Amino acid sequence: MLLVMRGKIIFLGLFLLLACPGQTLAGSAATQQVQFVASIPPLAAILREVTGDRAQVTTLLPPGASPHTFQPKPSQAKLLEKALAFFLAGPNLDKEWAGRLQARRQIEMVLLLPEEFRLSAQDDHHHDKSGHGESGLDSHFWTDPLAVRAMLPELIRQLAELDPAGRELYHANGLRFSAELTALDQELTRLFQPVKTQPFFLFHPSFQYLFKRYQLRLAGLIEPFPGREPSPKFLRELTDRIKSTGATAVFSEVELPPRPAEVLAEAAGVRLFQLDPLGGTPSLYRYDELIRHNAEVLVKVTP
Numbered sequence: 001m002l003l004v005m006r007g008k009i010i011f012l013g014l015f016l017l018l019a020c021p022g023q024t025l026a027g028s029a030a031t032q033q034v035q036f037v038a039s040i041p042p043l044a045a046i047l048r049e050v051t052g053d054r055a056q057v058t059t060l061l062p063p064g065a066s067p068h069t070f071q072p073k074p075s076q077a078k079l080l081e082k083a084l085a086f087f088l089a090g091p092n093l094d095k096e097w098a099g100r101l102q103a104r105r106q107i108e109m110v111l112l113l114p115e116e117f118r119l120s121a122q123d124d125h126h127h128d129k130s131g132h133g134e135s136g137l138d139s140h141f142w143t144d145p146l147a148v149r150a151m152l153p154e155l156i157r158q159l160a161e162l163d164p165a166g167r168e169l170y171h172a173n174g175l176r177f178s179a180e181l182t183a184l185d186q187e188l189t190r191l192f193q194p195v196k197t198q199p200f201f202l203f204h205p206s207f208q209y210l211f212k213r214y215q216l217r218l219a220g221l222i223e224p225f226p227g228r229e230p231s232p233k234f235l236r237e238l239t240d241r242i243k244s245t246g247a248t249a250v251f252s253e254v255e256l257p258p259r260p261a262e263v264l265a266e267a268a269g270v271r272l273f274q275l276d277p278l279g280g281t282p283s284l285y286r287y288d289e290l291i292r293h294n295a296e297v298l299v300k301v302t303p
């Protein structure tokens with residue numbers, strides 16, 4: 001009898017949902033979740049901190065894929081139809097493919113950063129050589145927790161504008177996340193202290209924000225132009241540079257071909273470690289997990 005009753009109530013709930021599409025039934029277990037879509041996992045992780053359970057945040061880029069060369073499937077483009085907004089990182093990262101997708105509203109997250117937090121792309125794989133225009137920005141901003149903290153007020157403002165009923169929740173979650181980012185920054189400051197003088201050789205320019213924040217020394221890049229394999233001549237010169245700086249390690253990245261870094265590490269006689277700037281895997285799902293993991297890999301540079 002009870003089961004039948006429950007079945008009826010659930011059925012009624014479903015009926016109400018179908019009868020008034022787009023409306024949320026506050027307080028009901030069947031409350032419709034707000035939909036957001038993010039181009040890459042770290043953006044989704046940041047959004048989830050602010051939206052909590054109120055929104056469903058879907059990511060387009062699968063774990064382990066490169067955001068510089070990705071091609072979304074037509075079925076993924078369809079996801080955007082249901083979303084209130086689509087979040088992408090920005091130029092010199094995902095804008096080439098993500099910027100072409102149709103969405104109700106497109107939000108370029110690097111532009112939510114206050115001016116003084118924005119960094120120009122280090123290399124010249126972008127078209128705007130001045131480095132001052134928006135197309136010359138480095139969009140890998142999430143590697144600096146304080147840059148993420150600085151963008152929160154604008155992110156919350158835009159989320160509340162898109163979904164006014166979530167305003168209070170977004171503000172409360174944003175405050176909590178902001179405090180966590182402050183603590184994470186202090187943790188990283190302590191963690192990186194012993195490796196500040198070490199020369200770092202990375203795969204591609206994905207950690208500029210983190211390096212600037214914690215005053216780490218980037219000595220060279222293995223693949224300065226994302227998606228383009230380095231030439232043998234370039235790798236020979238880089239090998240000499242690694243040896244002359246006394247570096248003990250080089251760092252590859254999970255989303256990029258492993259071969260050039262392996263060749264280089266062997267030729268230079270140094271250890272090879274793997275960074276994962278994007279995460280999105282079950283163990284690197286949350287923002288703090290992602291940042292902490294990469295920090296712990298980077299400090300392995302100590303001899």
Ligand SMILES: [Zn+2]
Pocket residue numbers: 068093140204205206226
């Ligand atoms: Zn990148």
